[in-house]
Amino acid sequence: MKDIAEAVGISIGTVDRIIHKRGRYSEKTAKLVLKTMKDLNYTPNIHARGLKQTKKHIFGVVIPYRGQDGGYWRLVEEGVLKAASELVSFGNDIRIFPFDRYSTSSCIGALSDALSSDAEGLLIAPCRPDDIKSILEKTSIPFIFIDTDIPDLNQRSAYIGQESRQSGILSGKLMSLLIGDRTPATEDYILVVEPPGSNYHLFNRIEGFRYYMDVVMPESRLETLKAEFDDEDYFHTLLKDFFIQNSIPSGIFSANSSVYYIASFLEKKGRKYTSVPLVGYDIIPGRESAVEKGTVDFVLTQQPESQGYRGIIMLYDSVVLKREICKKIIMPLNIITRENIHTFTGYMNL
Amino acid sequence: MKDIAEAVGISIGTVDRIIHKRGRYSEKTAKLVLKTMKDLNYTPNIHARGLKQTKKHIFGVVIPYRGQDGGYWRLVEEGVLKAASELVSFGNDIRIFPFDRYSTSSCIGALSDALSSDAEGLLIAPCRPDDIKSILEKTSIPFIFIDTDIPDLNQRSAYIGQESRQSGILSGKLMSLLIGDRTPATEDYILVVEPPGSNYHLFNRIEGFRYYMDVVMPESRLETLKAEFDDEDYFHTLLKDFFIQNSIPSGIFSANSSVYYIASFLEKKGRKYTSVPLVGYDIIPGRESAVEKGTVDFVLTQQPESQGYRGIIMLYDSVVLKREICKKIIMPLNIITRENIHTFTGYMNL
DNA sequence: TTCTATAGCGTTAACGATAACGCAATATTA
DNA sequence: TAATATTGCGTTATCGTTAACGCTATAGAA
Numbered sequence: 001m002k003d004i005a006e007a008v009g010i011s012i013g014t015v016d017r018i019i020h021k022r023g024r025y026s027e028k029t030a031k032l033v034l035k036t037m038k039d040l041n042y043t044p045n046i047h048a049r050g051l052k053q054t055k056k057h058i059f060g061v062v063i064p065y066r067g068q069d070g071g072y073w074r075l076v077e078e079g080v081l082k083a084a085s086e087l088v089s090f091g092n093d094i095r096i097f098p099f100d101r102y103s104t105s106s107c108i109g110a111l112s113d114a115l116s117s118d119a120e121g122l123l124i125a126p127c128r129p130d131d132i133k134s135i136l137e138k139t140s141i142p143f144i145f146i147d148t149d150i151p152d153l154n155q156r157s158a159y160i161g162q163e164s165r166q167s168g169i170l171s172g173k174l175m176s177l178l179i180g181d182r183t184p185a186t187e188d189y190i191l192v193v194e195p196p197g198s199n200y201h202l203f204n205r206i207e208g209f210r211y212y213m214d215v216v217m218p219e220s221r222l223e224t225l226k227a228e229f230d231d232e233d234y235f236h237t238l239l240k241d242f243f244i245q246n247s248i249p250s251g252i253f254s255a256n257s258s259v260y261y262i263a264s265f266l267e268k269k270g271r272k273y274t275s276v277p278l279v280g281y282d283i284i285p286g287r288e289s290a291v292e293k294g295t296v297d298f299v300l301t302q303q304p305e306s307q308g309y310r311g312i313i314m315l316y317d318s319v320v321l322k323r324e325i326c327k328k329i330i331m332p333l334n335i336i337t338r339e340n341i342h343t344f345t346g347y348m349n350l
Numbered sequence: 351m352k353d354i355a356e357a358v359g360i361s362i363g364t365v366d367r368i369i370h371k372r373g374r375y376s377e378k379t380a381k382l383v384l385k386t387m388k389d390l391n392y393t394p395n396i397h398a399r400g401l402k403q404t405k406k407h408i409f410g411v412v413i414p415y416r417g418q419d420g421g422y423w424r425l426v427e428e429g430v431l432k433a434a435s436e437l438v439s440f441g442n443d444i445r446i447f448p449f450d451r452y453s454t455s456s457c458i459g460a461l462s463d464a465l466s467s468d469a470e471g472l473l474i475a476p477c478r479p480d481d482i483k484s485i486l487e488k489t490s491i492p493f494i495f496i497d498t499d500i501p502d503l504n505q506r507s508a509y510i511g512q513e514s515r516q517s518g519i520l521s522g523k524l525m526s527l528l529i530g531d532r533t534p535a536t537e538d539y540i541l542v543v544e545p546p547g548s549n550y551h552l553f554n555r556i557e558g559f560r561y562y563m564d565v566v567m568p569e570s571r572l573e574t575l576k577a578e579f580d581d582e583d584y585f586h587t588l589l590k591d592f593f594i595q596n597s598i599p600s601g602i603f604s605a606n607s608s609v610y611y612i613a614s615f616l617e618k619k620g621r622k623y624t625s626v627p628l629v630g631y632d633i634i635p636g637r638e639s640a641v642e643k644g645t646v647d648f649v650l651t652q653q654p655e656s657q658g659y660r661g662i663i664m665l666y667d668s669v670v671l672k673r674e675i676c677k678k679i680i681m682p683l684n685i686i687t688r689e690n691i692h693t694f695t696g697y698m699n700l
Numbered sequence: 701t702t703c704t705a706t707a708g709c710g711t712t713a714a715c716g717a718t719a720a721c722g723c724a725a726t727a728t729t730a
Numbered sequence: 731t732a733a734t735a736t737t738g739c740g741t742t743a744t745c746g747t748t749a750a751c752g753c754t755a756t757a758g759a760a
Contacts, residue, residue: 701760702759702760703758703759703760704757704758704759704760705756705757705758705759706755706756706757706758707754707755707756707757708753708754708755708756709752709753709754709755710751710752710753710754711750711751711752711753712749712750712751712752713748713749713750713751714747714748714749714750715746715747715748716745717744717745718743718744718745719742719743719744720741720742720743720744721740721741721742721743722739722740722741722742723738723739723740723741724737724738724739724740725736725737725738725739726735726736726737726738727734727735727736727737728733728734728735728736729732729733729734729735730731730732730733730734
């Protein structure tokens with residue numbers, strides 16, 4: 001800025017006013033300054049800028065408890081914390097307001113706490129859209145959605161998430177490859193396990209899966225098994241009862257990380273069961289072995305750590321740096337199987 | 351630091367000396383200061399630090415020309431430039447020294463230029479290991495390898511790349527799923543196209559593919575077709591001649607982005623050819639349609655942009671921030687197909 | 701004893717950007 | 731015409747950290 005000022009023959013104060021369009025300068029000097037800026041290819045020193053900007057920025061994160069959804073949210077939190085550790089040294093602060101995704105009061109409580117905190121922006125997982133929509137419509141503080149979107153709430157600054165229906169379609173493709181294209185016998189069927197919780201991701205994934213199977217393997221028969229609780233023992237009992245009355249399916253699809261509950265059940269039953277094609281979602285720390293052994297043939301994942309990380313960075317970019325941010329970020333849809341799972345664990349793909 | 355100084359009853363100069371272990375202080379005060387630092391949980395303001403640290407850091411990047419390997423290196427360069435744009439505002443500079451990956455003199459020339467420049471660290475793609483190994487053994491400037499490793503050159507600060515053999519194994523798995531597990535007829539065979547250039551990635555990928563096919567489909571027969579030039583027209587002629595003498599294969603595997611040359615050939619020949627399972631490597635801008643249409647069934651990719659980006663960031667972390675960096679970063683092995691390719695293009699997965 | 705060395709500390713000018721403040725000169729209004 | 735407002739600019743303190751420099755008190759050497 002000093003160089004520019006000297007080149008134009010004015011003071012750095014004026015240059016600053018022109019750069020930030022704070023008025024108190026003539027159009028003539030402005031043009032000259034802008035030209036000189038380009039000629040000297042001036043780039044602001046963000047250190048000096050950040051140093052002067054003493055204001056502490058506080059952000060809030062409203063997501064389900066770490067342990068819920070089989071540890072899925074722990075991964076999101078890890079990404080958030082990673083971003084936080086980078087931003088705190090810039091003099092910022094990030095606070096997490098966790099809630100129980102199966103409880104309206106907990107969800108509303110966490111959101112209210114976050115809103116009444118002095119956070120300047122929120123990263124929210126609207127797992128319970130109906131609970132929070134009306135609250136968010138009234139607030140003025142900017143927020144970004146993660147994981148789930150509420151598309152008609154156009155107040156949101158951005159959404160980071162997944163194409164759930166498309167991922168269901170991809171699951172269908174993988175399943176059909178695993179099963180092969182021989183004509184099925186009459187008693188053949190594919191088992192679709194519907195996990196508990198009515199969230200629109202689960203719904204869309206299953207819908208996408210059904211769609212693909214209808215189109216590509218119209219002769220295949222889908223059988224649905226509804227689960228009521230997100231609990232390993234419960235799943236084992238459920239499946240045990242189911243297989244008393246039903247034959248072994250040609251394939252099993254589970255729309256979330258409960259695929260690992262299914263895997264542990266199959267492993268208990270032995271080789272005849274583990275060889276059944278099994279497709280599901282998410283890499284859960286400590287559960288990789290089910291994929292490594294091949295009990296789970298494919299899982300799809302959309303990098304929860306990365307979603308958390310990017311959510312915070314986008315919030316910062318939007319609120320602090322006032323950059324235009326993309327309204328919708330769709331995470332890459334990763335296909336994980338025995339041969340590549342080790343390249344995904346431990347590597348935080350930011 | 352001021353707060354710490356006041357709390358302990360000394361000046362910030364002493365606090366600074368203690369933090370940086372520059373001597374001229376008593377052990378007693380040092381202990382007190384370190385304790386107070388923790389109590390007040392002091393985190394250095396990196397803006398102030400960066401502002402004071404006026405030294406300009408320069409890094410060099412030695413990679414093949416943008417257009418080579420079907421535009422692969424353009425993607426690496428994009429990641430490098432993305433990282434560069436983040437770092438230049440911190441007062442750094444990044445210079446690219448491109449070379450012709452099929453020319454010894456070009457390769458050596460680029461490396462020499464980079465070494466004799468005032469770069470403090472280099473990011474090098476050692477595509478031609480024999481050309482540069484002896485030069486690098488003599489240098490004292492730190493460097494990171496990208497894409498290809500020279501494992502016995504333990505002078506390197508780190509390596510960012512891929513598990514090429516494992517990716518070949520994965521290709522084999524996908525191929526076997528596509529073909530299905532029916533017993534092949536005697537004239538059935540799988541075509542392995544060996545792209546030009548003898549680099550160890552290509553070799554390992556093919557080796558991994560062969561290994562998997564040998565183990566899982568021992569009854570399958572592999573037929574090799576060697577290509578001499580990285581040119582679309584050349585590939586078309588090569589394939590045309592090949593198919594005059596040979597029947598349509600049950601599957602085609604190509605160990606790099608020349609898969610798109612094969613795809614365009616198959617598309618010219620019509621449906622009977624495009625329906626042949628085709629597995630290859632890399633997403634090349636402008637070539638996505640071959641995957642979208644399903645002519646190419648699967649490609650594997652290891653995020654070249656991300657490799658470039660992370661390479662620069664690691665160089666900076668290592669040289670400037672003096673952080674311990676991981677000696678070996680293996681990139682996630684992504685499986686790309688018709689149903690998920692759109693989630694990978696345009697999204698820079700850093 | 702006097703001189704020198706050094707341990708241990710304080711002081712201060714940068715780094716570049718920011719924005720409050722001040723001050724002319726000119727324009728607008730009463 | 732006088733009073734006030736606005737335009738267009740310069741000046742300067744500040745952010746937190748760094749490191750050169752300077753100072754004092756004591757230890758050791760002459």
